[in-house]
Amino acid sequence: MYLKNSLSALMGLWFLLTPWVFGFGDVTNALFTCALFGSLQFVSSMLALGKTGKHMWQNWVCVGCGVVFIVFPNVYHLTFMAFFSFVALGFMTILINYANLYPDSQ
Template sequence: MQWRNGLSALIGVWFILAPWILGFSDRTAAVWTSVIIGAVQAIASIWIAVQREAAHGWKTWQNWVSCLTGVWFILQPFVLSLSGLAGETWTSVILGIVTAALNLWEMSAEESTAGSSSGGSRAAAS
């Protein structure tokens, strides 16, 4: 399991637990959104990590899904009126940025690895 995908999966698990840890479990829409999107992020991150041979850089839909969940978590406190809760807002925004960055980094790293390995095999074949 790549460490970037592992960290992204852990952040997804955090968002599943966040409503009770950060104290916004009384806001039904925020709870369900956090739990469902957090689970999607965790599943997509684990899925791509265990299927390393199927990953192809920017074409990896699981990384795109996880990246989009990161973008959602940046917006969540403002869309769901949680901005009055400073702890939730900062945690969500920072971890959303980290998630999006990790997945963009993972996709670019896979692309450069795939490019260098295919280039190396072409050179060996020549």
């Protein structure tokens, strides 16, 4: 669970940095969306370190952030690499946090 939450936190940092990596930092709405949901995912993942179970609101917040990041490139019409990065890592965010919500060893 520490590894999964750490990976989710790292993906949150990546989402926070993507406007400058992919060159859409001048699009204000896209920048604020990445900053808000990337930092929200990072903070929620750090708060969830070492915790599992379906009643952990931090993991549910991260699942919601993953959904936002899957929809995000369709709203802002990003390049192919940015599109692939957002959709793949958004899906991985959902899977990792779903695994924390419903662990095998309960």
